[in-house]
Amino acid sequence: MSQDTLFDKVWDLHKVSSLPGGSDQIFIGLHLIHEVTSPQAFGALKDKNLKVKFPERTVATVDHIVPTDNQSRPFKDNLAEQMIETLEKNCLEHKIKFFNIGSGNQGIVHVVAPELGLTQPGMTIACGDSHTSTHGAFGSIAFGIGTSQVRDVLATQTIAINKLKVRQIWCDKKLSNGVFAKDLVLHIIHKLGVKAGVGFAYEFAGPAIDELSMEERMTICNMSIEGGARCGYINPDDKTFSYIKNKLCAPKSEHWDKALTWWESLKSDENSIYDDVIKLDASKVEPTVTWGITPSQSISINQQIPFLDDLSSNDKLIAKEAYEYMSFKPGQLIKDTPVDVCFIGSCTNGRISDLRVAAKVLKGKKVSKNVKAFAVPGSEKVATEAKQEGLDQIFKDSGFQWREPGCSMCLAMNSDKLIGNQVSASSSNRNFKGRQGSPSGRTLLMSPAMVAAAAVNGKVSDVREFIN
Amino acid sequence: MKSEFTPPIGKISNINGQCISLLGNDIDTDRIIPARFLKCVNFDSLGESVFEDDRKTLKGKHPFDLEKNKNASILVVNSNFGCGSSREHAPQALIRWGIKAIIGESFADIFYSNCIAIGIPCFTLPKKSIEEIQNYCDNQFLFLEINLKSSLAKSKDLNFNLEIKESSRKMFLSGEWDATSTLLENKNLIEKKFNQLPYIKFNTNFL
Known part of the structure; x- marks a missing residue:
């Protein structure tokens, strides 16, 4: 304990x-x-x-x-x-x-x-x-x-x-x-x-x-x-x-x-005891995108969607469901997957710094003509700050719709929803079946910068090619 | 789904009923009750919408649509059932459909506490036993008699030792699973705690 x-x-x-x-x-x-x-x-x-x-x-x-x-x-x-x-x-x-x-x-x-x-x-x-x-x-x-x-x-x-x-x-x-x-x-x-x-x-x-x-x-x-x-x-x-x-x-x-x-005075003591400790090397993390129907079904931008044989027996059942629901084939690259909708917002990534980084990617560029893109600030304060910094204008100039604050298409309880089996590049938190308002809608979770890059190219892209 | 819903009250020590098996790991609460049905100010009409999208996709073949399951009340599921959103609408939809207990490999934390809070005991069994029950249910009716005192589930052919958190088991047996009254009994301790917390004093700008 x-x-x-x-x-x-x-x-x-x-x-x-x-x-x-x-x-x-x-x-x-x-x-x-x-x-x-x-x-x-x-x-x-x-x-x-x-x-x-x-x-x-x-x-x-x-x-x-x-x-x-x-x-x-x-x-x-x-x-x-x-x-x-x-x-x-x-x-x-x-x-x-x-x-x-x-x-x-x-x-x-x-x-x-x-x-x-x-x-x-x-x-x-x-x-x-x-x-x-x-x-x-x-x-x-x-x-x-x-x-x-x-x-x-x-x-x-x-x-x-x-x-x-x-x-x-x-x-x-x-x-x-x-x-x-x-x-x-x-x-x-x-x-x-x-x-x-x-x-x-x-x-x-x-x-x-x-x-x-x-x-x-x-x-x-x-x-x-x-x-x-x-x-x-x-x-x-x-x-x-x-x-x-x-x-x-x-x-x-x-x-x-x-x-x-x-x-x-409030922090874990240096010799505090944990029930478990996991260590990882953050420098090895690459831009990451989900390909399936749970948030753990993700890969790096340059990886292939895993084969069934590469997965543990526990993960196989849900992977089969995911291939079918997402219409992805094992071994397929996630990069260049065409997207229909791009959503920047939510309690995960709807803050001012998220809008700033997305705006940096979008500045001087246009959203692909096949994509419906919209940005939903996380709060009225975020919206005001974004306007003061001129971020709303960058979004609008690029072809993004600039919306009023709310949860929006993270869970689609309002009218912001996917239609049919549209693919969404989303800065939100859940890629569950039907999560974004259409019972057959498909969600690819990624960072707001990656959503902006996907919006410009009309397909899943490596944001490092935009900002480096 | 039952036309009249009566919420459970008081001590819960025995649950007898037919099992309904639902296959799949990581079945999230968005699937149990899609978000569009959360547009409500009470839980009354949720029972009919349970698993709405999954049921539409399977066109009558979803376990919750099969004629043989229409009177079932013990749901048997796989691992991490109820993950995702904290919406209590999910167990509220299940209980209104007729589910009185759930047996699974494992449950998500918030879903589990929501079930306990509304009087649905959730039991766990190892993967192998769950598969045994699910295979049995595919071919015939399985009626289980669950005894919370002994944590035993019995049927004509199968018997299981169910696992349940000791705190939950005691709450169901004593009838204190509806926590409000238990919590209120300590109102003096609550006041005392409030007065002891350091941040209450320096949060003068708090609303």
Whole structure:
């Protein structure tokens, strides 16, 4: 069992009690809610005649169902309108702070909380969304929960949960030019598989992780769940603290000094004990693209789609499903695969640095005429910043559509969807069957820079040929 | 799918029912309930849409569409079932279709806790035993009597020692799987914890 890791320290700090049977009651320092997984939780509170215990510890925004073309109310989609109205009503009734469209702070919940300074080291953070692991980039212990647990957090600010084991993923050296955090995390998931993380929290560490910006660290932690780990985190450092400083909700003046002193003490001890340690060489990672229907089915840009015989017996069944669904043949190169749609956005890669790197690839170039390309900023703040830097114009000049913030085609709950068996080059996190809105749609996950390169060439391309 | 859905309440110690086998590793929650069905403010109508896209693709041949499975209530699956999105809509759709328990090689973490929270026990068995059950189900009806006290599953021809997390087993037997009331019992401890947390004091700009 792990000892003296950041995970152990934060867990112990937030432990309220040991529950009968062996799970722990854990206090949740920050609870984030959105329109999809909260209405039934508020409904259950009403049924049980309960109130929200600490309304000031819950913050809401709207992201999954928002249209990205026309956000004027009422939404064209009646169901989407009903969902945002329900959230508005619930927040008002229970005095929960809600960042609505037009507030300047609306956006994807995992983009918004860090940029507001709500996400801080040493906190426990929960949200009814599996990508809550994103917040672990700040040295918080953050995980996704279901609606019944959202109800429990609202009613008690605690949940019942079994303690996770801790696996350290040590990333040596550093990423080479043209290779990004997304490539690294896809590589990690490929190496370990989609279920290796079940029952674990992942601690990402090592020189390659230290080198990453906060936004890149968020990309890494965001996709922990795609490796099966409900929680992923990185020990906080000076980059973490300077990112938080001066954010709207960050501690100010003398409180900042106290916070900093505490945060600086928060990290895994040098001789802490892990349940498992994996080491890898980050300098060997190349631009990576998924070819299948799980995020672990990925290869480097210059590799062939694997043959059945090259795979372990466990991976064969899902590989057969993937060949058929994706219409790929074993041995085929992923490079030059024609794409129909290019999507830049999501809680994985919809931040300002993602838009900057994509814009760098797109500047002075045109999107292929066979491609529908669109960029969806992760939040209103990201959109504003992008406009100030003129990035929106670069996207538009290249032929990209520039949209309003939301989750959009990562999960296609709004009208942004693939049609038929279109192939999408996507900066999002899941390539599951039907994920992007068409039951036969095909998703190739890659970094935003790679999506931009694919958009220009109309086919899967090596972004290093654009930027080196 | 049952026309009237009654959620489970209280102690759960025995589950008897027919098995329905669903083959495949890494079946994610997007497949169990595609995102377009998440546009709802309650879970009531999810049962009919469970595995909607997979069922359409298989045109009546999906296990959830086979006549012989229409009264089945124990789902038998392979590894990493329920991976991906945290949507509780997935187990809510399964329970409304008629699933009362799941036996699998392994489950994704969030899916597992969602199942426990709504009263669906999830058991694990080694790959070989799962395959044995799935092969049996291909040819004939398999009725299992599951006893949570002993973790035994019995049928006319097959018997299994099921695995379940001890914390979950105890919660089902005591009826405390609906965690809210258990958590609320510690309200004094919750207040105390809140007052002890260092960051509550310095987060004066918190909302």
